[in-house]
Amino acid sequence: MLRIRNLRCYYGRIQAINGVSLSVRAGELIALIGANGAGKSTLLQAISGLLPNWQGEIQLHKESLRGLNPPAIVQRGISLVPEGRMLFPPLSVLDNLRLGAYLRYRKRQRELIDQDFETIWKLFPVLRERIKQPAGTLSGGEQQMLAIGRALMARPQLLLLDEPSMGLAPLLARRILETLVQLRDQGLTVLLVEQNARAALQVADRGYVLETGRVVLEGSAADLLADQDLKRAYLGRDYREFYDGRS
Amino acid sequence: MMAEADMGIWNRTAECLDPEERAQQQLERLQSTLNRAYRNVPFYRNRFQTRGFDPAQIESFADLPLIPFTEREHFSENYPYGLFAVPLRDIVRIHTAPGTALHPTVSGYTKQDLAVWRELVARSLSAAGVTAHDVLQIVLDPGLANWGRDYKDGAETIEAGVIPLTMLPHEKQLMIICDYKTSVLITSPSAAIQLLHLLFQTNLNPNVLALKTLVLVGEPPDPSMRAQLAEQLHVKTWVHYGLSEVPGPALAFECASRYGLHVSEDHFLPEIIDPETGQVVPDGEGGELILTSLTTRAFPLIRFRTGDRARFFTDACPCGRTLRRMEWFPERSDEMVVVRGVKLHHRQILLLLERVLGVLPETYRLLAVRQELEDYLEVWLAIDDAIFSDEIKELERLIRKIRLELGQELGVPVNVRLKERSSLGAPSSVPSIIDLRSKDSR
Numbered sequence A: 001m002l003r004i005r006n007l008r009c010y011y012g013r014i015q016a017i018n019g020v021s022l023s024v025r026a027g028e029l030i031a032l033i034g035a036n037g038a039g040k041s042t043l044l045q046a047i048s049g050l051l052p053n054w055q056g057e058i059q060l061h062k063e064s065l066r067g068l069n070p071p072a073i074v075q076r077g078i079s080l081v082p083e084g085r086m087l088f089p090p091l092s093v094l095d096n097l098r099l100g101a102y103l104r105y106r107k108r109q110r111e112l113i114d115q116d117f118e119t120i121w122k123l124f125p126v127l128r129e130r131i132k133q134p135a136g137t138l139s140g141g142e143q144q145m146l147a148i149g150r151a152l153m154a155r156p157q158l159l160l161l162d163e164p165s166m167g168l169a170p171l172l173a174r175r176i177l178e179t180l181v182q183l184r185d186q187g188l189t190v191l192l193v194e195q196n197a198r199a200a201l202q203v204a205d206r207g208y209v210l211e212t213g214r215v216v217l218e219g220s221a222a223d224l225l226a227d228q229d230l231k232r233a234y235l236g237r238d239y240r241e242f243y244d245g246r247s
Numbered sequence B: 001m002m003a004e005a006d007m008g009i010w011n012r013t014a015e016c017l018d019p020e021e022r023a024q025q026q027l028e029r030l031q032s033t034l035n036r037a038y039r040n041v042p043f044y045r046n047r048f049q050t051r052g053f054d055p056a057q058i059e060s061f062a063d064l065p066l067i068p069f070t071e072r073e074h075f076s077e078n079y080p081y082g083l084f085a086v087p088l089r090d091i092v093r094i095h096t097a098p099g100t101a102l103h104p105t106v107s108g109y110t111k112q113d114l115a116v117w118r119e120l121v122a123r124s125l126s127a128a129g130v131t132a133h134d135v136l137q138i139v140l141d142p143g144l145a146n147w148g149r150d151y152k153d154g155a156e157t158i159e160a161g162v163i164p165l166t167m168l169p170h171e172k173q174l175m176i177i178c179d180y181k182t183s184v185l186i187t188s189p190s191a192a193i194q195l196l197h198l199l200f201q202t203n204l205n206p207n208v209l210a211l212k213t214l215v216l217v218g219e220p221p222d223p224s225m226r227a228q229l230a231e232q233l234h235v236k237t238w239v240h241y242g243l244s245e246v247p248g249p250a251l252a253f254e255c256a257s258r259y260g261l262h263v264s265e266d267h268f269l270p271e272i273i274d275p276e277t278g279q280v281v282p283d284g285e286g287g288e289l290i291l292t293s294l295t296t297r298a299f300p301l302i303r304f305r306t307g308d309r310a311r312f313f314t315d316a317c318p319c320g321r322t323l324r325r326m327e328w329f330p331e332r333s334d335e336m337v338v339v340r341g342v343k344l345h346h347r348q349i350l351l352l353l354e355r356v357l358g359v360l361p362e363t364y365r366l367l368a369v370r371q372e373l374e375d376y377l378e379v380w381l382a383i384d385d386a387i388f389s390d391e392i393k394e395l396e397r398l399i400r401k402i403r404l405e406l407g408q409e410l411g412v413p414v415n416v417r418l419k420e421r422s423s424l425g426a427p428s429s430v431p432s433i434i435d436l437r438s439k440d441s442r
Helices: A040-047 A070-076 A093-100 A102-106 A110-123 A125-129 A140-152 A170-185 A197-203 A221-225 A228-234 B019-040 B042-050 B061-066 B072-077 B111-127 B142-157 B170-179 B189-201 B223-233 B346-357 B392-410
Strands: A002-011 A014-024 A029-034 A055-060 A078-081 A158-162 A189-194 A206-211 A214-220 B093-097 B105-109 B135-139 B161-163 B184-187 B213-216 B236-241 B252-254 B261-263 B268-273 B287-293 B304-312 B325-332 B337-339 B342-344 B364-371 B374-382 B414-419
Touching (some): A014 A029, A029 A170, A029 A197, A040 A078, A078 A140, A093 A102, A093 A140, A102 A110, A170 A197, A206 A221, A206 B019, A214 B019, B072 B105, B105 B111, B111 B142, B135 B142, B135 B170, B142 B161, B170 B189, B184 B189, B189 B223, B213 B223, B236 B261, B337 B374, B342 B346, B346 B364
Parallel strands (some): A029 A206, A078 A158, A158 A189, B135 B161, B135 B184, B184 B213, B213 B236, B374 B414
Antiparallel strands (some): A002 A014, B252 B261, B261 B325, B304 B325, B364 B374
16 A cells, blocks of 8 residues: 655665565554664654655555645545644634644535444543533543544554554553554554564554664564564663573 | 476465566565675675675666676685674574585574474475475485475475484385375486386386375486486476575475476575676576575575576466576586586585595595496595505405595485506696596496
């Protein structure tokens, strides 16, 4: 579905992404992991059109996304759940969700949109309970649900998520990730960026490991979870666990 | 088109991947392999840097010529662990194979690497119709002992009953084939011919054997020899291609169409080059096979010159696999000579002789010979001051010692003859191994 070849992105003179190729097939949940500053968020911003000056190729269904602005990319079927949620705190839960569908209101899809509200309530019943509450008063977990709900209101084929578990208690983080599995099982394609590599790989089908703007490892999630090198670097295992007298 | 079950496709997703998807997957894997090799292996980093090459320059397969080749001598130069891309504690298996110099080739495997090999061997055996109902026996010379382990693992993955590689004389192997009702035999073409010969010598009727599948490895079999084996043993024959030094067997295999060998391109990227110029040849033309590992963690190979000659087929295979096929030619594009599936290099033999004798022999001949269907290496040494002794016993002891040392290191039988210098002619200016096994003697 999504195919990226030789992507290069710059922040001013700093090259944040240096020749990355990756692909997401329809119905896959892909985890993109790596340390801070590895280029993970940059990659999502390039895909969603927020960082327009990239080189290389990004294709959705074999059509290039070059030169498209973020609304046009949303229309093609890609929605981003940004890092730090980026909700509109004074607006109610309902209005935040409505904003996610604003391109569709213009297309007079009101009935379909109402159906989608139902889907969101089913996915996150707590949001319905808080329907009139300002988004800023929700808990961290609820805010993340709302951010995902808002992205889903655009009816994406591909959902991009930037650190959805950030700042959440482990139990809540797992709930959020399990929701992604549920969405994947319903046919949504997901590209997930996470610092919490272990949690991400536990739900993903495949994964890519990014290091200083390059992919250094890719493979099935099970493979990556078992990778010793990766365990040392990102899975937060104690180094002493690996020391067994060999150099 | 044959039924799918007949084609023995082990991993449909991987083996029949849409070619466009395949290209994307290969590019992704190539780039991450290069990044890992650059980051973790000083040898590759230095080689890349001195050529001003950065892995990020690889944007398509057309850029491959930017990457320098890896050759066999680099293995000995970096003995033992210099080419490993992961810390030693991540290695779960270490293999040693004869190299081109005194130091052997050492390759390592992580747990995932072994899983890949199990998959590749399972894939190749499955294509040859091997199933859980088979009893599979492995008969290889000591020089190919590493393959014995990989074949055992792969065959166990498809749950066949495995009789692993043991160093027994052929008479005993034949007894096992008969008594244990072996249905699949994995061996080199030369060993297969010997077994056939032995079968007739002992007046055994091939019909009493349960054997139905013969997998030939180590060297491309001569077509007439292959036909003879199939006819006289009443078996179907299959050819597998692999690398003996690194990293394993069966990285290309025949399917039921038996028209070329499918390369497991999801794990190894093949190229064909002109061995003289190093340039990639147009698709379909013959040349030297170059391999780059795409998923290997412990021992990445970057544009490794195999010395084997091959050419790609350009048309699609009726079996449904989209893995590219190659024709494997018997000639080589390097100075190595294959004896019983084991690759020998004259430099290594000379270094071994030097170690035994204390000096490098001045006049000698290295020959690959065949006698009574048995292939071996023969070393002729001119008797000179360094070797001479007036005691026959002393000379016999020396012959024994050379034969033992060489046999152990090379993993093939060795015969040593001491000759008068005059009978050997001029001191050896061309040191390579002379192949005396003509085609008609096969």
